[in-house]
Each structure stands twice: as structure tokens, then as C-alpha cells.
Amino acid sequence: MTARTPDSARDIPEATVARLPVYLRALTGLAEDGTTTCSSEELAASAGVNSAKLRKDLSYLGSYGTRGVGYDVEYLRYQIAREIGVTQDWPVVIVGIGNLGHALANYSGFRSRGFRVVALLDADPDRHTDVVAGLEVRSFEDLETIVAEHDVSIGVIATPAVAAQSVADRMVASGITSILNFAPTVLTAPEGVDVRKVDLSIELQILAYHEQRKAGAIETEVLS
Amino acid sequence: MTARTPDSARDIPEATVARLPVYLRALTGLAEDGTTTCSSEELAASAGVNSAKLRKDLSYLGSYGTRGVGYDVEYLRYQIAREIGVTQDWPVVIVGIGNLGHALANYSGFRSRGFRVVALLDADPDRHTDVVAGLEVRSFEDLETIVAEHDVSIGVIATPAVAAQSVADRMVASGITSILNFAPTVLTAPEGVDVRKVDLSIELQILAYHEQRKAGAIETEVLS
DNA sequence: CTTTGTGAATCAGTTCACAGCA
């Protein structure tokens, strides 16, 4: 056993991991503006966080700044990209090519950030003639073949809620170990398989909650 | 001043607020299955959380359960819906009718959860002839009129990143106080305006980070 | 006897404030 855990084996807090992509995007923006160096204050402003949090977050990756100066934009950008793992190319399959699946297939932000959509699958044979984002929509039955062929470890679910769990089960069986779920349902997956969800209507409901309280506060003000 | 803050003025932790929509969905599912009563254990399982957390969350709303028995599904569902504010109808405008805007306009989960899309706006005149989800795509210039006419307080941004901040500014100026941002950029808004973001590629990047570490762990195992 | 509702304990995340280095 070495005294220090080597390389990228340090454990980074979940909250920090969730912000690294934001910093990466901010740094890309600064680089495009021709900025070569930035302080924690400037980068924090572009990323929409406070500078103490930014510095603490970066400290989990290592000491990539220079005291009295700041950070080299390009160097830091590379270090964060490497830490996240987006310097390599991740093949991805999307299952469920309805409105949302369409939008995801065409989303350029995946391609530009190290993700390559290798296949679009749908259970409905009527969709198998479609070509979306330059890819033919294929049968869900082809999942195993595609996963094996392209060594896919990340799957995206954009099916209706009722189909989502069975799609997830089949993904796991075929060897996928990370799932991004857009279907409005809770998925269960075995230990070792990561599931993240994006729920469009939940975010709106959270806004509605706060909006309702604003209205309440105004009423209270008027009454007082 | 009363000793106890009245009605819904109690303050509920942010983490709890974010889970209430999940409980609401789980309860709707149970109700559809014909379940009339459930324990915290059962509801927690449907929502994908542990039962202690569920009970603590519900305790912020009030005492809606019966000791020794559990919760009445329909009654609890209504109480949570009321607390979130989705018993009323929230008019919403969507700006940016590209692939994602299309998908959002057609998303049935909004309608069924108390949100009514009253207008689709786009800056591109070529899109103004389109009809999406039964609504004509209108000019972004109509924003103020529509917000005033329908008393809109929630706006959804699905434009490219470069346009997002100016759309947000214009929304705020027109009276919108809650914004859901799908554009991959950090928005700034004045005090009193809530902004939430949904970033499709950030979620994938978080999965990639964990996926990369799994691969690393396997390598370490092989070496040891 | 079962299951809720909740103080107390624990754990994670954020902010503060300043020592240490360029």
C-alpha cells in the first residue's frame, strides 16, 4: 500500500463532480473569447458559483493554479476534461425515438463533449424506416449486437414510462452500466449500474412551488 | 404576530421540495393501481427513497398519516399537490422551437401536471408558419402581449446558448418570475426571479466520470 | 402490535478566513 492513493483514485465529492462539467463549459467559453489566464474569481463568475467553492472543488483534482496569478485556461480545461473522462470518446445508444429521442439524437452538445451516438433504437417497426440525425432507426432487438459491436457502456432511455424499466433491464443484461433516464418513472438497477434521471416536469413543479410562495408573500404584504 | 406561521408558510427544505414531485408521481401510480392506503415503507419503495427520509419529508407538510396504519393515497396525493401548487393551472410560454422546443411543446407530462403551454415563440420568421402541438409558432416580439394576456409567470427557454441570456432578460422585463433553462449556458437574473436549468450533456458527463472510475477499478483489481 | 412523527446523532456540503507561495 502506498501512503497516497495514486492518480485519479482520490475520491471527489458528488456535489463537486456535478459542477465539473459546468467549469469545463465556462473554461471553453473563456478560451473562445481568447482568455489565456483567469483568477478563481473570474472563472467562478462565468460558472455562476462563488470563488471559495470553485477553489475547494478544484483542490480535489490537484494544484493546477499559480498563487498570485490564477489558472491557465487551456491547461485547467484539459485537466478537468481528463478527470471527467471526456477526453476519450463514449459510444452511446438512444432507445425511444419519439419527440424527445429525436431532439436528443440531433443535440450537438453530445457530439462536441465526447459522446458519440452509435445507434437509435425503437420498438415500433413503423419507425424503422426513419433516418434521424444521419442514423437509421433500428429495432430494439438489435441492442445486444450493437452494444457488443461498439463496446457501449452508456444508454439513454427516452421511451414512455411504461416501457422504461424493461428497456433498462435489457440494457443491463446486454452489458450497459450507466443509464440516463428521461422517462418519468423510477428505475431500479442492480448494484454497480449507475442510473441518473432527467425529469422535465419535476423541474417545472419545483418552480411552481416557489412561484406559489411568491404570490403568498405578496398577499401577506398587502394584508400587513 | 401569531405564535405559529399559518397555513403553507412553513419553510420546507429545498431537498424536500425537490422530492415532493416524485412522491406525487408515485402516489398517482399507486392510485391507478387501485391502492387506497400505503405505509411509508411502500410509498418510499415506489419513489426510490428510504422510508425514514420519506417520513421526515412528509412531516414538514403536516401530519397526514395514521400511526399503525399508513397514509390514505388520495388524501396525501391531494395535500402534496396543493403544497407544490399544481392543483391550480400554470400558464407557460416556450421560447425556441427547435428540436427540443418541439419535444417540450408535445410533452404530455406538462399538461397532466397543471401546466398549460399558452404560446410557442421563435425569433426565426421561417418558423412562424408552423403549427406545433396545436399551437401556431409566433414571433418573439409577441412575448409581452402574451405574458400580459395570460398572466404568465413561468417561461421555458429552449433556444441556442447564445440567445438564452437576452431571452431571459426580455422574459424578466415582461413580468416572468420563474425560468426553466434548457440552453447550455449560465443565466443571470435579478433577485426574486428563480432560474432552474436542465442540462442534457452535464448528466451524461457525470455518468462518464463514474464509468471511467469503474474501468479504473477493474484495472486495479486485475493488477492486485 | 404496528407504523407514524420527530428529537438527537451523524454525515455531507458550503463558507470563512488566512497561511503559504509566486
Added chain:
DNA sequence: TGCTGTGAACTGATTCACAAAG
């Protein structure tokens, strides 16, 4: 002198474990 990197203090969220209620 200026800005990073980080212990220490603080704040918020989660989990535990049990008293209170039906």
C-alpha cells in the same frame, strides 16, 4: 503584494432509534 489552497467553523441534509398514537 495578490491569489491559491485548505484547515476550521458552520449550515443543511440524512439517518437513527424510539416515544407517542391508533
